[in-house]
Amino acid sequence: MTDRREAESSGGGAVSRRALLLGASVLGLAPWGSQLQAQPAPKPKGPPSAPKGQAVIGYSQEITVLHPLMPANEVDQGVWWNLFSPLWALDQAGKFVPVLAKDVPTVANGGISADGLVWKVTLREGVKWHDGRDFSAEDVRFTFDLIRNPQFRTRSRAGFSLLEDVKTEGSTISWRMKEPFAPFLSFLAWTFIVPRHLLDGAADPNATPFHANPIGTGPFKFVERRTGSHVLLAANTAYFGEGPYLERLVFRYVPDLNAMYTQFRTGELDYIGLQGIPPNHYAEASTLKNVAVHLCPRASVENLTLNLAHPALKEKAVRQALYLGMDKKAIVEALYYGLPLPASSFMPPQSWAFNDALPRHVHDPAKARAILDAAGWKPGPDGVRVKDGVRLAFTNSTTTGNPTREQAQQLLVQDWAKIGAEMTIKNMPAAVLWAKFWAESQFDSLMTNTTYTVASDPDVMHRFGGKSIPLKAGTGSNVSQYENPKVDGLLAKGIAVTDMAQRAEIYREAQALILDDLPMLPIFQSVQVEGTKVGLIGFANNVNVLSNTWNAGSWYWA
The missing domain is CATH 3.10.105.10 (Dipeptide-binding Protein; Domain 3)
Incomplete structure (x- = not known):
């Protein structure tokens, strides 16, 4: 099968352990923890009144899955955060913040019953899909039903299989859990809502036109995906939330980390994250005047x-x-x-x-x-x-x-x-x-x-x-x-x-x-070194998401 093709390992023979262990001292480098300091960012002037400019984002893995409910990896989720919206999200401080929901349901505000079984969520009004159709509670119910559909290849049905008596009334959706499921609030923070009007009734839910041309409610709209090259998004000027302040996001695929860093150093890329700046380039990156280096602990x-x-x-x-x-x-x-x-x-x-x-x-x-x-x-x-x-x-x-x-x-x-x-x-x-x-x-x-x-x-x-x-x-x-x-x-x-x-x-x-x-x-917990071009405002490390493009809708150039 083609999925099992062998790829030849990189040439050059075995690495000398002594050479590796001596590498840092030969280069005159102290450990990162004692040396790394982010470049000071310019004082923000405030975002523009209309979308302006673009950010070119370097990813070393190709974006492969545009449907936000299917199995995928971190780079795909980095795009999803900009195309789609969850009911609520987790910010960098670990606090739940409402997105499509008006409020995050809790026992204190009556959104969740004391026994954790009955949930009620009131949704924002006036939200529109990228094609101009109105977003509604029926889209949320359809998303839940699609995840529960045994014919649909979803990442996980955990929690969703416990739902029963799902009802919608106006801008409200409610349901009962068969039994308490403590993680569900967090699971919903990673569940992006999809449009019922484009997906309902599909003969095969795993293969629809939506998979190649996604429509969401997020701050950016899908424009194109070119295999082996990039994914291009454009500003959604009808977005219900903050921003977007950029006209375009370009997710560029650069499979070699050294090549990706070179493009970042020369200004072709405005941000590199996920696998980030390779260790052998950290010393140079920390001295570049046009670069801001970010030390980013990850949950991975x-x-x-x-x-x-x-x-x-x-x-x-x-x-x-x-x-x-x-x-x-x-x-x-x-x-x-x-x-x-x-x-x-x-x-x-x-x-x-x-x-x-x-x-x-x-x-x-x-x-x-x-x-x-x-x-x-x-x-x-x-x-x-x-x-x-x-x-x-x-x-x-x-x-x-x-x-x-x-x-x-x-x-x-x-x-x-x-x-x-x-x-x-x-x-x-x-x-x-x-x-x-x-x-x-x-x-x-x-x-x-x-x-x-x-x-x-x-x-x-x-x-x-x-x-x-x-x-x-x-x-x-x-x-x-x-x-x-x-x-x-x-x-x-x-x-x-x-x-x-x-x-x-x-x-x-x-x-x-x-x-x-x-x-x-287990080998180590990741502390990733990511980079942005000086002047790009709004970047924020968030250990509660898989990609730090989670809030690119609020990025702008100083």
């Missing part, structure tokens, strides 16, 4: 996602040995200049449910070899261990064009060769990797930067729940195919309990179990 975790259906990786002892054999410190210090924090969990430390009592990772190759010996994995003639005819060999894949991550892969090849495991690098373009290769668990292992939680809620049922394996259930993001009944029980309890302290304790226990099972090997 750099990790090795393992496919537990693999004949070797399915064994817990193997996963434990790989984790002990991984030199996280070398990766963090040599390749990322010491900025990221080594991670022991999928949960970011900023979360109120983070378990700070988890055992810290120790790099111990000797113990790793002992574990494999005890489990019956014996070294073969080529040094690779074998058990019952199965070699301890697997591939690792990530998106092409990321030299820092490719160097991290090479370090892991060396780390794991020392304990008798063979890892082969098999990288591929993002559009290929994030298609069936990911969704149908066709990989052995992936090196990715993953946000496991949804908005600000610690629920991870879609990532680790036994019923969230897309290959089996047709929905969810548990591509590791991880199953642990005890974890399933904790995650089910975590969404039913409303008390925050109780929920925190539940998720702390789940983190401990998942760390013990190791369906993913």
